[in-house]
Amino acid sequence: MVLGVDVGGTKVAVAAVEGVTATHAAEHPTVTASADALLDGVEHVVRSVVAAAGEPQAIGVGVPSQIDFATGTVETSVNIPLTGVPLREELGRRFGVPVFVDNDANCAALAEAHIVGEDDLVMLTLGTGVGGGIVNGGLTFRGAHGLGAELGHMTINPDGPPCPGNCPNRGCLEAYCSGQALERDATELATDKPDSPLASRLGPDGKVSGREVVAAADEGDPDALLLMENFARMLGIGIANYVNVFEPARLAIGGGLSRASHLFLDRAIREAEARALPALWKRVSVQLAEGGADAGVIGAGLLAALEIERDRDTEAAKATTTKGIE
Ligand SMILES: [Zn+2]
Numbered sequence: 001m002v003l004g005v006d007v008g009g010t011k012v013a014v015a016a017v018e019g020v021t022a023t024h025a026a027e028h029p030t031v032t033a034s035a036d037a038l039l040d041g042v043e044h045v046v047r048s049v050v051a052a053a054g055e056p057q058a059i060g061v062g063v064p065s066q067i068d069f070a071t072g073t074v075e076t077s078v079n080i081p082l083t084g085v086p087l088r089e090e091l092g093r094r095f096g097v098p099v100f101v102d103n104d105a106n107c108a109a110l111a112e113a114h115i116v117g118e119d120d121l122v123m124l125t126l127g128t129g130v131g132g133g134i135v136n137g138g139l140t141f142r143g144a145h146g147l148g149a150e151l152g153h154m155t156i157n158p159d160g161p162p163c164p165g166n167c168p169n170r171g172c173l174e175a176y177c178s179g180q181a182l183e184r185d186a187t188e189l190a191t192d193k194p195d196s197p198l199a200s201r202l203g204p205d206g207k208v209s210g211r212e213v214v215a216a217a218d219e220g221d222p223d224a225l226l227l228m229e230n231f232a233r234m235l236g237i238g239i240a241n242y243v244n245v246f247e248p249a250r251l252a253i254g255g256g257l258s259r260a261s262h263l264f265l266d267r268a269i270r271e272a273e274a275r276a277l278p279a280l281w282k283r284v285s286v287q288l289a290e291g292g293a294d295a296g297v298i299g300a301g302l303l304a305a306l307e308i309e310r311d312r313d314t315e316a317a318k319a320t321t322t323k324g325i326e
Helices: 035-053 087-095 104-116 179-192 210-218 222-246 256-263 265-275 295-325
Strands: 002-007 011-018 021-029 059-063 066-068 073-076 099-103 121-126 130-136 250-254 285-288
Touching (some): 002 035, 002 104, 002 295, 011 035, 021 295, 035 087, 073 087, 087 099, 099 104, 099 295, 104 130, 104 250, 179 210, 210 222, 210 256, 250 256, 265 285
Parallel strands (some): 002 059
């Protein structure tokens, strides 16, 4: 048994994980006052789950941050105060068992691959931003240091709007297919057309949220439908790019905005089909993610289970090599 820990911007979720099943789940609001306070909060939830489920062999942790995978150090973290924190070492010291740390979108992709039983999967997480994860041959693809698979920062339009992420580029997928992008376009439109239905949805912060755009589109507002059409078209271009590069068996769409998939998914698939290489396109299935709310915890647990298995294989290989020399 391993533990999965999903550190989100608002809550820390922990569960005992075996295979793709999570039990003894517990959660706690994310404390963002300081790194130490946040880690104390994580430790508190982990200890409560250990008390109920028993001592784990290892702990996997997913965080909404860029991670140097080998050291488990947080490179950058926008919403939680962990930048520069050697998370793997710090949590390993607190718990006395092996700890592995990865980006939360990588964990979500790993969970999805195991839940649907596909070894080659690309997952896009559409929310406030756009996260992504790639599972290749059953293993998470991370690049040389663990910072790769930033699928939201693939350029879709070189002259597009500034990327809303922590990113110097313009026209990234995240600049089109995120809650922040919908909010930007809807707010601009509402300001230009003060009598429009979208203008009536301006919030007290002077913005039309992505959620309001979805609600307006559901009511048939032509402006909101046009925004969703653009969202869908750009998503389709992104999907075609990922299919051409990775040739996954399955491309999964998850995240909060996937609940509005009736407003964009069919259109995105038509766009992708018109652009992807046909031999690759006919072999891929584009689907909504099947993992539920606990996919982040399950993915973190799967990460820990795969890493201790790999460490064991490495040890076994070393033992065999030594014997061979003797
Ligand atoms: Zn970007």
